[in-house]
Amino acid sequence: MPAEGAFRATMFLSNKLKPQLTLCMKIKKLGSILKYGRLFAGLAGLSLATHLEATVSYLGVSAGDASSQEATLWTRAVDDVSNPVALTAQVATNPAFSGTVLTYSVNTDTNKDYTAKVTATSLTPATQYYYRFTNGSTNSGTGKFKTAPAANAAAAVSFAFSGDCDGLIRPYALASQVPAKNLDFFMFDGDTIYETASSGSAAVTSTGTIPGPTSTGATSNQLFVDFSRKYREQFLPVNAGGQNCLQPFFAGQGNYTAYDNHELGNKQYINGGAPAGGTVGSMSTGAGVDARVSSNDTNFSGSDYLNRSTGFQTLQQVYMNYQPVKERGMISAPLDPRLDGTRQLYFAQQWGKNVLFVSTDCRSYRDIRMKTAGNADDTGSRADNTSRTYMGVTQLAWLESMLLAAQQAGTTWKFINISDPIDQIGPIGGALSLSNVPSFGTGSTYAPVSSDGGKSWVGGYRAERNALLKFIADNQIRNVVFLATDDHQNRINELSYSTNGVTGTQSTYAKVPYCFEVVCGPLGATG
Numbered sequence: 001m002p003a004e005g006a007f008r009a010t011m012f013l014s015n016k017l018k019p020q021l022t023l024c025m026k027i028k029k030l031g032s033i034l035k036y037g038r039l040f041a042g043l044a045g046l047s048l049a050t051h052l053e054a055t056v057s058y059l060g061v062s063a064g065d066a067s068s069q070e071a072t073l074w075t076r077a078v079d080d081v082s083n084p085v086a087l088t089a090q091v092a093t094n095p096a097f098s099g100t101v102l103t104y105s106v107n108t109d110t111n112k113d114y115t116a117k118v119t120a121t122s123l124t125p126a127t128q129y130y131y132r133f134t135n136g137s138t139n140s141g142t143g144k145f146k147t148a149p150a151a152n153a154a155a156a157v158s159f160a161f162s163g164d165c166d167g168l169i170r171p172y173a174l175a176s177q178v179p180a181k182n183l184d185f186f187m188f189d190g191d192t193i194y195e196t197a198s199s200g201s202a203a204v205t206s207t208g209t210i211p212g213p214t215s216t217g218a219t220s221n222q223l224f225v226d227f228s229r230k231y232r233e234q235f236l237p238v239n240a241g242g243q244n245c246l247q248p249f250f251a252g253q254g255n256y257t258a259y260d261n262h263e264l265g266n267k268q269y270i271n272g273g274a275p276a277g278g279t280v281g282s283m284s285t286g287a288g289v290d291a292r293v294s295s296n297d298t299n300f301s302g303s304d305y306l307n308r309s310t311g312f313q314t315l316q317q318v319y320m321n322y323q324p325v326k327e328r329g330m331i332s333a334p335l336d337p338r339l340d341g342t343r344q345l346y347f348a349q350q351w352g353k354n355v356l357f358v359s360t361d362c363r364s365y366r367d368i369r370m371k372t373a374g375n376a377d378d379t380g381s382r383a384d385n386t387s388r389t390y391m392g393v394t395q396l397a398w399l400e401s402m403l404l405a406a407q408q409a410g411t412t413w414k415f416i417n418i419s420d421p422i423d424q425i426g427p428i429g430g431a432l433s434l435s436n437v438p439s440f441g442t443g444s445t446y447a448p449v450s451s452d453g454g455k456s457w458v459g460g461y462r463a464e465r466n467a468l469l470k471f472i473a474d475n476q477i478r479n480v481v482f483l484a485t486d487d488h489q490n491r492i493n494e495l496s497y498s499t500n501g502v503t504g505t506q507s508t509y510a511k512v513p514y515c516f517e518v519v520c521g522p523l524g525a526t527g
Helices: 004-029 033-054 220-233 247-251 310-322 393-409 462-474
Strands: 057-064 071-078 086-092 102-107 115-120 128-135 143-146 159-162 185-189 255-258 347-350 355-359 413-417 480-484 491-498 509-519
Touching (some): 071 128, 102 115, 355 393
Antiparallel strands (some): 057 071, 086 102, 086 128, 128 143, 347 355
C-alpha cells in the first residue's frame, strides 16, 4: 500500500488536471471527437508519468555489515500501484553527493514486502560515506556509514552496542541520540522487534506454544504479514509529527545486527536446532516438541530441525528483508546436518590490526530450552548434558579457530557478539540471594535478574559454554570480550569455567584469564 504522503501526492495531481479535463469535455460537446481523443490521451500519459515518479515513498534507509571495501545498503520503497520500484543507490564521501558518486542499481522485491538490498563495492578503507536511494527525482533520506580500516592499520575504534526494542517503548528516545556519537559502527544485538502488542500495534498471530507443541498456530502467510508489519512500525512515528522511531537511528551510522528470540516469535522457533515436530498452522512441521521431556534435550535422534521448518524460515526471511545484513549464502557442512544448507549469519570482521569483531548466530542451531513440569526453566543437571549445543558443532569450531588465529596474529581485542549472556549470576541451578548484604535487607534477591535463565549459556548449555571458555584459557587467548544484551540490565562480569569439565559442581570453577563479558541494557524495553 502507498504511504499517506504518496496518496496526497496522487490527489494533488488529479486536482491539477481538473481544468484540463473540463476543457476536454467542452471540446467533445463541440463535436471535435478526434481532437478530444488525442488531447485526452496526451494528458493521461502525462498524468501517468508524473504520477509514477511523484508517488514513490521510502520507509527509511540503513547500511550494515561494512568491511574495508563493501557495505550492504537497505531501503523499502513503494508506489501507489504496488509494483517493483527501480532504484539507484548513490554513495559519496560528502552529504551533498558532489564530485565522485558511486551508483548501484536495485529493484524492490514484492515478495520481500517491497524492501531492497544492494552491496556497495569498490569502497576505500577507513572512510566515511554517505548514501541515499533515488527514483527519478524522488530521493530517500540520507544515511552514513564507515568502512573498516585495513587489517594491518593501527586505528582507534569507537563502537556501541545494545538491543531489545519493545514497541511498548516506541519511539525510542534513547536510540535517537546514537547518531550524534559518530560511531564507527553500532552492534544491534537482537530483539530488533517484539511480537507483543503495544499502543497502536496488535500482537502477531501466535506461532504455537511452549513448553508443549500444538497444531494450532499461524500460517506462513500470517507470519510474513504480521512480522513485516512489526518491522515497518519500528521506522514510523507513534503519533503524527512525532519521532520516526528507529528511522534516524538506522541511518545514523553503519550497523551490524543479530536476531534473538523475539524475531522468532518467542516460542518454539527460538530453538532452531531442536526437533521440528509435527504440523502447525498450514505447515507440515514446526510444532516443536515438549521441553519438559528430557529425551528432547538434544536432537541427535535423526529428527529434522526447526531451522528447516517453513515457519522458522519465514521469520528468518522477514528479519533478513528488514535488516542491512549481507547475503552470505548457504552453509555447506555435509557432516553436520544441523547446519548444512542453512543460511550463514555468523561472520568475523577485522577492524584494523587491534580489533576483531565476531558476530555469532545464537538461535539457528541451539537445542531446546528445557522446562520443568511447572513450565519453569530447568537449569539443573539436564544443563550439564555434554551432547547439548548452543551454537552447533560447526559454528563453535569456527569461532574457536577465529579466536586462535587472532591471538596468533597479534590482534589485541577480540569482541564476540552473543545473543544471550555467557557470564554467571547465581549459583548453578538456583537464584542469587542478597539477604546477607545489609544494604539489600533480609530476604532480598538480586533484581531484575536473580538467576541464570534457561536461555543463557550457564543456565541451559553449560557443557558447550565450558568447552569454549576452556579453549580460550588453555590456548592463552587474551582480551576476549563477550557482548550481550537480553537481560535488560547493565553489568560487567569476569567469566569462570570448570577446569575438569564437571560443570555442575561450582567448586571446580576457575577464572578465565583476561576474559570478561559486558551486558548492556535495552535501547527500548522494560527492566
